[in-house]
Amino acid sequence: MPANTTNAVAPDGAATVPDEAVAPLLRGIAVLRRLTEADGGALSLSALEKATGLARSTVDRLIATLARVGYVRLDGRDVSLAPRLMELGNAYLAALRLPGLLAARADALADELDESVSLAVGDRDGIRFIHQATRRRAMSLSFRIGDLLPAERTAPGPLFATEWTPDDWQRWRRRRAADPEDRGFSHVPPREHGTPDEDFERRTERAAGEGWALDDQLIEPGLVAVSVPVRDPGTGRVACVASVVSHTSRHTAPDLRAALLPRLRAAVAAMEDDLRTAPPAEPGPQPSGLATWTGASKQELGREFVESLARGLTVLTAFGEGRPALTLTEVAKATGLARATARRALITYEHAGLVAPAPDRAFALTPRVLSLGFPPLSRTSLPEIAQPHLTALAGRVHESAALAVLSETGEEIQYTARASTGRVLSARVTVGARLPAYATALGRVLLAGRPDGAGTPSDVLREVRARGHALVDEELEAGLRAVAVPVRDRTGRVVAAVNVAMHAARWTAEECVTRILPELRRTADLIETELRVAGRFCRVPAV
DSSP, X not given: OOOOEEEEEOTTSSSEEETTSOHHHHHHHHHHHHHHXXXXXXXXXXXXXXXXXXXXXXXXXXXXXXXXXXXXXXXXXXEEEOGGGHHHHHHHHHHHXXXXXXXXXXXXXXXXXXXXXXXXXXXXTEEEEEEXXXXXOXXXXXXXXXXXXXXXXXXXXXXXXXXXXXXXXXXXXXXXXXXXXXXXXXXXXXXXXXXXXXXXXXXXHHHHHHSOEEEESSSSTTEEEEEEEEEOTTTOSEEEEEEEEEETTTOOHHHIIIIIHHHXXXXXXXXXXXXXXXXXXXXXXXXXXXXXXXXXXXXXXXGGSOHHHHHHHHHHTTOBTTBSEEEHHHHHHXXXXXXXXXXXXXXXXXXHTSEEEETTTEEEEOGGGGGTTHHHHTTOOHHHHHHHHHHHHHHHHTSXXXXXXXXXXXXXXXXXXXXXXXXXXOOOOOTTOEEEGGGSHHHHHXXXXXXXXXXXXXXXXXXXXXXXXXXXXXXXXXXXXXXXXEEEOTTSOEEEEEEEEEETTTSOHHHIIIIIHHHHHHHHHHXXXXXXXXXXXXXXXXX
C-alpha cells in the first residue's frame, strides 16, 4: 500500500504524515490520547484545545462525533472517556488471543504465590501489559492493562530485547538520548540516576543465556520482579512474558529468584502447553451496518458529525477473535466501507503505529491500540459505569434512581450508586446504605437472579423472574413505591439491580409498569452494554 508523504509532522513528531492519511482521524486519535493521559479524569473543552493545539471549533466537532460513537461522555464543557472505548483495545486483545488463553494460569499462579502476576508484550522499545492479577494489599501495584513501561527498567524488557534487530536497538538508543529521564512514560516515576546503555545490553545477554530476567528496583525503590518468556510453539519466538512482582519487604531480588522462579517456570511451561493445544480461533460476529450508521448520524447531526473520524474508527473493530490479520478487501467487507476509505484509514493507522503490515498483504493491530483509553478504563467499576445512566434516568422521569448489589449473606442490599432529583419529597438513600433484601424491589430482583432463590417466598421470586422486574408497593415504608430490573454481566449472571423509587401519590402501580419500567429497562440495557465491553478482558468491581 504505497503512499506519498508530505513534510507535515506527525502528532507525536515521529515521522512525516502520508498525503493519504485522514487528518480528522489523526486529530481524533490525538484527542483520545490526551484524555487517556488525564488518567481517567475529565478535561474541559478548553483544556483539550490547549493540549492538542487544535482550534476550538475542531475540538467541538471531534468531541461531538466521539460522543455519538459512545467513546467519550460530554458533561457540560467537561469530557471524559466512556467504557465503550475499550472495544478498540478489546479488538487487539481478542486478535492476540493470549489473555483469553493464558489469564487463568496467571490468576492461579497469583493465588498460589499470593503475589501479583502479569503478562506483557513488547511494544517497540517498551513493554505493555495485557493482563494483571494483582493482590489486594495496602501496599499494592498500580500498573494496569495497557500501561507502557521502558524496556530497560523492567524484568520483561531484556527478554524481548533478545529478539531486537539492529534497527530496534538504534531506535532504543535514540529514545534514551532524547528522553534520559523517561518523561515520555507516564506510568513510571522519572529516572533519578542515569545508567549506561551497556547495563541493559548486559542484562539482555544474560537473559538470552539464562532464559529469565530480574528487575531489582529498577522502576522504583522497593519493587522487584522476576520474568520468564512464554514462547510461541510454532515459531519459538517470545509471544509474551510472565512476571511475578513483589516488594522488598516480602521478597528480596535473590529470594524472588530462588523461591518463586521455579514455580513461575512451571506455570510458563503449562501456558506453552495451552498455546500448543489450543484449537484454532473461531471468528466471532463481524460488525455490521457501521457505514450505514455513520451515514445516518451525519445526516442527523450535520457538520457537527465528522464522518471520516467515525468511519475510520470502525476499521479497528473489524479485527478480533479469529481475525488477527485482515487484508484491505477483508477490512472493507467487514466494515461496509469503500475500499478507498478503508485504505486511507489503514494508511493513517500505520502512520500512527496502531496497525502494522502482516504476511500476505494483510494488516494486524499493534499493542499501541491499548494507548487509546484502555489503562484508565481497565479499572472502571460498575457504579462508575452506571452513574451517568442513572443521572440521565432520574432526569427523564424526575424521580430518584439507584444501583444496588446483594450483600455477602444475601439478606441485605447495598446501594452503590444513586441519582436524585430536585423534588422536595423524594427517596433519599445514601450510597453504602443497606436495607433488607426481601422488602425492596432491588432485593427481590437480586434474589430472583440467584440460582437458589433464597431469602423470600419462592412464589414471589418466580413471579419476579418471569416478569423480569419487581414492583414493591409501600412494603418497606408507607408512601414508598419502587420498581426495579436486573443488570446482567456478559455471562448472563445478575450482578446488580437498578430501580426508580417515588412517592405513591405521584405514580400509580400501573403507571410504574407502563411509563417508568420502559425507561428503567432502557437504562439497564445501556449499563449492560458498557459492562459487557468493560468486562471482556478486565474484572469490573461491583462496588
